[in-house]
Amino acid sequence: MPGIRVQYFRGPVWAKTREQLKKQIVEGNNPITGRPVMQELVENLTKPLTAEEMKTGELQRDTGPATYTGTAAELQELFLEKRYTDFLPIILPTEERVNEMLKATSHDPDEQLGSMNPGSEAGETWTYTVKTAAINAVMAGAKPEYFPVILAIGSAGMTAVNVSDNGFTAGAVINGNIRDEIGLNYDVGAVGPYAHANTTIGRAWGLLSINGGNCGKVGTTYMGTVGNPMNAISIIIAENEENSPWEPFSVRRGRVGSFGGPPANYEKGENVVTLLNGWGILSAANWKVNRWGPDMDYPQIIKDIYDQQSPGLFGTFVVLSPPIADFVRDAGYDTVEKLTQFVTDAGAAKPTPKGGPGFFRMGNNFHVVVTGASNNNYWMIGGMMPSRSIRIDDWR
């Protein structure tokens, strides 16, 4: 019933008293039409169906022609107007460029790569092919050698631009030898847009979500109340395995199983991408418990921040620079599992915050990855939850 009648009124509903709801909604107006909410609601129940509403059968969907022809300037404008872009100029996906991208995989261009909806099963689930991913990878400016990583990410069907009014973001941790093979940065500025591979892979994921999954469209498939600047380019984290005191993130994730699945037994050096979803990450300097001086007890600082964070939704995701990771190891935590036991009080569930959405709580979700340089004692922490891990080499 695509034409089902929807009655709109100003939200949000939660955290309002009965009296507020009565005054603002029941006695209020639809902010779009300016008419009384309840009068419109009654009309929705009683006003006869229009001819359009009585139509049955398969809806005709128009996603446009297979190709567009024009000058480069015209096509840039066209792609912008049709919201095929992230509002930045794109590399125009000519046949030659797309074919070059497709040479980087053995998979058939017409193979369905994945399916995607805007998040939480809200909205439609679209499908896209390997070729769709190649088109969007070209648009993002990615090089063909990055394409297996982009395909691995796309195969999971997780949108980079979640519909939620919370304003979520997405990320990926990449482990294995492919980091050096394609020039992923895991040194200075590792989690930022300071290398071509990190930047364009993150952008390609966003464009594939916008176009392949029809996500991120304000008015239909995106409603972040304030939004999230990390949607501009998804967070791509190549782990600094060489300077980490611990096993690679992928090996640890593989051991526990990906997103509730069976253990995958990834080996060090194996090319694996693990997807993340959440609020994003922020400098630990933001928290007053992050201390400078002789009492830099990093395990306790991490635990203090963890204890402050909401148990709702995503838990805690820590991005340690190598010197901080070494501090933690030297404090007696020679495995991430030991650190996790300490930080989470051996997995004890946090109490549900009063009045909060208790049914979203993820308990003791706590994860650590090591990346970046060793030029200072900075690190990041936030709320991101790992979901699927995927073998990249399956997409070569």
Place this chain on the structure above:
Amino acid sequence: MKLRGAVIVFLCLGLTSCLAATGSQVNAEPAVSEGKITVFNPMGTPPPIQAKQMAPRLDTLEGKTIYFVNTGYIGTDRLMDVMSDWFKANYPKTNVVIKRSSGGMTGVDKALWEEIGEKGDAAIIGLGH
């Protein structure tokens, strides 16, 4: 037996973006000297959607049974209460039934849907939030 397909209205609770305008228009100024090129459409494929016959609207609410379905998001119970109070005050001959859906915001509560089809004339479903 009442109408199998009761009239259904969804409440869009606070989703300001549902009706917001999209996109921006930019004037194209193509370079005259540029040659034309052909590029691929980057879009994926939407799912096939079969439009179902919607139930006829009610000619009156008098004597009819309207279900208010709370899908469980925070505060929707209070909203359904105050809305049903309004109906009781303004349509005293309308039978108002409030139910909680076990399907949440995106799932289906089959038993409740069957009950509404059997006993209801219309349903107002709160999607949250």
